Amino acid sequence: MGRYVFSRFAQALVVIIIVSIIVFLIMYLVPGDAVTVLAGPDPTPELVEALRVMLGLDQPLPVQYGKWAIAAMQGDLGTSPIIGRPVSELIWSRLPATLELAVAAILVASVFGILVGVVAAQRQGTWVDATITAINSFVLSVPNFWFGILGILCFAVWLGWLPSGGRKLWSDGPLLALSYLIMPAIALALDSIAMIARLVRASLLDELSRDYVTVARAKGVGQSRLMRRHIARNAAIPVLTVLGLRFGQMLGGAVLIEAVFNWPGLGRLTVEAIKNRDIVLVQGTLMYFIVIYMTVNLLIDLSYGLFDPRVRSSVGGKV
């Protein structure tokens, strides 16, 4: 197990190095840099040159990258030249909002996705199944932010039940915090609900058609026990994989939902950094995304063992 985890993190390190080089190159190739932003709309050539020297952008690209990489290895992700704050501080300041939204959205997606998927599978071929399938298709074909704007219009403008955007801390009052969280979480979760529901339905129907289910029924195993002990466990693995991937994506920031609901998450921070050519901040947030994504995937891989003993023995033994 230890070797397995170690090898996965070694892979992550390689990915981080490769991606950081690629990002450095891409940011170098696109027109403009942080100086373009800092120098304002009417700069003189002297001002541009002075700022370039001050930020070290006059140095060759390998030197710039090398300096950043050495500092990053020592835990110093640098300071954003645009915002004027350490990158790690900026990431930490946005992380709680991103975590909160991602956890809430994945909980909503899991509960409703599985519930809807089970109902659709149990009512296969009926109007209920057809309706669920149609709604799922609609949800998957419409972008999340559209539902977000629709939600604001209904629940904030017309009904006045929920705030239209922003975030409140749980220390300000749980109900208040929840009122700000509920709409972005649902809007972010909607397509995941549809996707998970489809997957659950398909997995359950696949499992229900297997021979072992017929044998178990013939042996008198009850429907509830059969579903809980056998079918659900086998159907869970693909669902878990998708949930893990979606959760990783959500932790990476949901840019559009964050923009619509004015949610102060990491997605918006990263987009702003890219727009401002703030390469130090882009690299910093990117490191975070890679580490988070690979950690979540690793945890998902390890959790397979909870559902499938064959995986458990494989991971626990030689991998």
Add this chain to the structure above:
Amino acid sequence: MTKLSFRLLPSLTAAAFVAAAGTALADNVLRLGQTATLPNLDPFVLAPAYEPMVNNVYDTLTRYDGNMSPEPRLAESWEFSDDGLTLTLKLREGVAFHSGKAFTSADVRASFDYVVNPDNGALIRGFAQRITALETPDDHAVVMTFEAPFPGVFDLFELFYIIDGESSGDFGQTANGTGPFTVASHEPGTLTRLDRNAGYWNGAPSLEAVEIVTAPNQQAALLSLRSGELDLVTELGWVDVLPFSRDGDFVTGSAPSGVAHDLSLNLKVPALQNPKVREAIDLALDRERIAKLFFGSDAKTWCLPYHPNSIAYFEEYDNCEFDLGKAKAALEASGESLPIELKILTSTEIRTEYTTIAEILQADLQPIGINLTIENVDAVGYRSTYVDRRDYEIASHAFGRAGKDPSALLETTVVFRPDGNITGYENPAYSEAVKAGGSTPVLEERRAAYREVARIFREDRFILPIIPRVRLFVSQDEVSSVGWSADGFAIFENAEISE
């Protein structure tokens, strides 16, 4: 749980949320929504995102009133020497920074030093360099010396924010100004909260606080205004404002923005070196249509880059017209082989109007023999292409400092300044006239110089002014007395929210 309580559950939940949210709304805090991100609290960047912050956290020495006359702020009075080369300012006493430190002439000196230091990237640096010496004979007196009379000095003061000499340079997290509001918290890209400065020299503001909320999606911001989450949204288009103007719960209005749209023609491009081609583009530029589309039927068009009440405005040169027949004739007289292929640089990210202007021009130029390709890039890509590399042919652009003293406009903006002009335009007569207009306090001499500038503008057409921007805004009807500076920056010093 009974059936009845299940039915009541949604209503009870909604009521609980409304009650919870209500605690956040019922206060004396003005919430302003803007799409642009405020990255730091530097008063000298002067990008749109900083506009609601600067005049509320910082003070200036003077500020223009509605008639463009300078009013005392941190400078209580001032006096020019007879030759116009020296300006003595008497500073207000009893003013304190938010930190509690007393404001003195040393802070004016420190602010000046900060602005002229090229490492700090202050936008007004070039303009401030007209001050050749700044002395502080005592704690409440400042003497400024100029190489030549500097009639635009109050334009400079309008943007010359006074920072604390002891903490200048770090604007990442906080700011220490003398303005009516102090920075309570600043989360870049999300929220900046400004609390009332109870010890403000001009009396404490009525508002308890101002929150500058970054709302990246404008439609969502307008919905937040409708739901009462925001109190004020600025920088809107006419189409956005129209539905609110019919709704009694909201107040719509406009303020000068100090910004005007233009087309910049790069004279390094062979086809654009031909004056007849530039004339054809000018004649094919439908200013009226653009003005009405963006700002409604009351909108103005500009052929010269000044307001009609400017000393540099001359009606006889405000003579542009939209005539595709004449445009075609000018193009045919140019001797260029048609069609001419040109590119126009735009950035929807900076302003959607940039691209709309490009599209209107593209449609009008195509029938007369100019095929215009639109290059739409992001904001930084635009500035890099336009300002840094000057790798453009035509650019849909907007310049600032419109509506102030012409010397500020003509000497500091990239589109007008004679040295290193962004279009590649070089003309000793133009340089001479711009310099002459900005170096004398004598009105007749200035008028004569600027008449020559106006003549050159219309003859050489390297910059084609289009329309002055108007800052359209919508607020809740409870909000009143929001002020606007000559540049259209919001001032909340006297703003109120009624019960």
